[in-house]
Amino acid sequence: VQHRALLYDKAGEEHYNVISAFIKSMRGSDPDAAIYWMVRMLEAGEEPLFIIRRMIIFASEDVGNADPQAIQVAAAALQSFELIGLPEGVLPMTQCAAYLATAPKSNAVIKAYGAARRDVGERGPLPVPLKLRNAPTKLMKSLSYGREYRYPHEFKGNYVPEDYLPDELAGHRYYEPAPHGYEAEIRKRMDEWAAKKRAGR
Secondary structure, three states: OOOOOOOOOOOOHHHHHHHHHHHHHHHOOOHHHHHHHHHHHHHOOOOHHHHHHHHHHHHHHHHHHHOOHHHHHHHHHHHHHHHHOOOOOHHHHHHHHHHHHHOOOOOHHHHHHHHHHHHHHHHOOOOOOHHHOOOOOHHHHHOOOOOOOOOHHHOHHHOOOOOOOOHHHOOOOOOOOOOOOOHHHHHHHHHHHHHHHHHOO
């Protein structure tokens, strides 16, 4: 049986081309292409754990809370592969690639992290508002540490309109859920909380 050698240099351009095609196929919701590129990598000798790590990253970066189960599926693929190894380990990998490709997509997680990181970098260590500070001593309590904090579980719906960011950043919204998948539900809750916060001002 003749075996055709696959062009794939782990340190070269084709390595990055194929992994790029794999990720972009999942992002583009094409399970067939995602599985094809994954098999190309495996047959060329790519380390399976490298591929699984990329899928775990993808589960947060490109699916996120649009389908919170995606990160669990990816982590389970890792655990399954470590348990059974090759050759059968390709089955949970294939299942994971198909799941991620067909899951609703959202990049809200990476955008939220990037926006918050920019503010941390540009504004430095802004002071923690007094109401949010820990007050384990009488002196700290006398300085109003934690005095105006309202415990959400004592309010209807376990929510109380409050600002938890530093005063300089009050009102900033880093996490913007997508309007589809499970994030649509998260977005609805966040919008309801925002309306209550506006009404309370």
